[in-house]
Amino acid sequence: MLKNRICYHPMGSNPSTTQTGGSPFYVPDKMRALVLDGTGFEHLHMRQVPTPRPGPRQMLARVDAAGICTSNIKLIEQGPRHNLLYGWDITRYPLILGDEGSVTLVEVGEELRGRYHPGERYVIQPAVDHPPINHRQRYRNEARGIEKIAVSYTLAGHLAEYILIVEEILAGDCLIPLPDASLPYAHAALGEPLSCVISGQDHHLHLTQESALSPRGVVKGLKPGGVTLVVGSGVMGRMHVDLALSYRPRAIIATDLIDERLDLVQQLFGPRAEQLGVTLHAVNPSKIDVQALIDQVTDHRGADDVIVAVGSGRAIEIAQNYAARGAVLNVFGGLKKGEDIIGLDTGIVHYKEVNVTGSSGGSPWDVARTLELMAGGEIDAGAHITRIGDLEHAIQFLEMVKAQEIDGKAVVYPHRRTADILAVPAWTAEDEQDFLAASGG
Numbered sequence: 001m002l003k004n005r006i007c008y009h010p011m012g013s014n015p016s017t018t019q020t021g022g023s024p025f026y027v028p029d030k031m032r033a034l035v036l037d038g039t040g041f042e043h044l045h046m047r048q049v050p051t052p053r054p055g056p057r058q059m060l061a062r063v064d065a066a067g068i069c070t071s072n073i074k075l076i077e078q079g080p081r082h083n084l085l086y087g088w089d090i091t092r093y094p095l096i097l098g099d100e101g102s103v104t105l106v107e108v109g110e111e112l113r114g115r116y117h118p119g120e121r122y123v124i125q126p127a128v129d130h131p132p133i134n135h136r137q138r139y140r141n142e143a144r145g146i147e148k149i150a151v152s153y154t155l156a157g158h159l160a161e162y163i164l165i166v167e168e169i170l171a172g173d174c175l176i177p178l179p180d181a182s183l184p185y186a187h188a189a190l191g192e193p194l195s196c197v198i199s200g201q202d203h204h205l206h207l208t209q210e211s212a213l214s215p216r217g218v219v220k221g222l223k224p225g226g227v228t229l230v231v232g233s234g235v236m237g238r239m240h241v242d243l244a245l246s247y248r249p250r251a252i253i254a255t256d257l258i259d260e261r262l263d264l265v266q267q268l269f270g271p272r273a274e275q276l277g278v279t280l281h282a283v284n285p286s287k288i289d290v291q292a293l294i295d296q297v298t299d300h301r302g303a304d305d306v307i308v309a310v311g312s313g314r315a316i317e318i319a320q321n322y323a324a325r326g327a328v329l330n331v332f333g334g335l336k337k338g339e340d341i342i343g344l345d346t347g348i349v350h351y352k353e354v355n356v357t358g359s360s361g362g363s364p365w366d367v368a369r370t371l372e373l374m375a376g377g378e379i380d381a382g383a384h385i386t387r388i389g390d391l392e393h394a395i396q397f398l399e400m401v402k403a404q405e406i407d408g409k410a411v412v413y414p415h416r417r418t419a420d421i422l423a424v425p426a427w428t429a430e431d432e433q434d435f436l437a438a439s440g441g
Helices: 071-081 167-171 185-189 191-202 235-247 259-276 290-298 313-322 346-350 364-375 391-402 429-437
Strands: 030-036 044-050 059-067 100-108 121-124 162-165 175-177 205-208 217-220 227-231 251-255 279-283 303-308 323-331 355-357 385-390 409-413
Touching: 030 071, 030 391, 044 391, 059 185, 071 391, 100 162, 100 185, 100 191, 121 185, 175 364, 185 364, 185 409, 185 429, 191 235, 191 303, 191 364, 205 323, 227 235, 227 290, 227 313, 235 251, 235 259, 235 303, 251 259, 251 290, 259 279, 279 290, 290 313, 303 313, 313 323, 385 391, 391 409
Parallel strands: 227 251, 227 303, 251 279, 303 323, 323 355, 385 409
Antiparallel strands: 030 044, 059 100, 059 162, 059 409, 100 121, 121 175, 205 217
């Protein structure tokens, strides 16, 4: 019967009524969830677990779509040694993974009714800058001194059919409403990884002076009308190219040693770049002299914004030489411990006044800004999606990510059952609608 089935409702419409009284959503007693109960992939399981029920200041949300994040690999491999667990015993209190997702409220605690309503759609910022409120006894030293916790770690994650929105998430302002209810589930689920790129580019600060006797001003973000260089055209590099277009530089140069990635850059962003009047170059430095190209494009001045979107010390050391006077060098790609001490030419910092910056993750504002740019068509989240599957594929997707067999983002729909993994060039709103309609929901 209908009441025994979870239904996706058409995007932007009212939710389908699946039970009488109270909330219009039917919520089962048990749900599927990806659970980690020890260190290593052998401790990763898809299980039936009790569906949580919200307390008076909590809410339950249906997970509409969830992204597969590389940060989960580190958590799986480190287990209780991970620094965001703070002594949490995952053998006694297993984790539900998944830090990327989009959700719909299905139950609202009694003290939150009137402020929140079933059917409303949100994205959760997983990095919660707030001390633990619940289960403090499970943390080291009764959670004293802890100021930051996270979804997918000591707070349950999105790789499940439902997620409990607890007091910490609300206190940290980490529940972000969608600015447009028609945003596809999968696109909204990429709000978190794209927010890291928003944060990274928001750290760019350019000093300006109207005249020699004028005080200095600051322009935040990439330099409009300037030249942006993105080193590394993997999924995060392509996200940087996507967002860079919203700043309207006159040229973007994307580099990579893998030609297929460069082809993707041109295929995904070439038409939009042309429409915006931005010249887009996608080049392989083993075949093209990048310095000569930058000299040609900038009349030998150098790039105004240099973003190293790959975890390579050598790439950073080379890229610093491409920076113009007053440019920003963004060390976005993190380096492994023990490999993170590299050569920096202090001459470019001193004499060329180059600003060196970096960032680690996004904030609630970055997620909100990401969703605004999606809604306004300034970034295309669907361009970064290359795999689609069911929640049951989550472990396989994580193994593929670890083996670097996916160049792009994988997204699962926890309530859309399918035996097949789809390999896609991109994922549009129409693709999602057709996919969900085929489930009969």
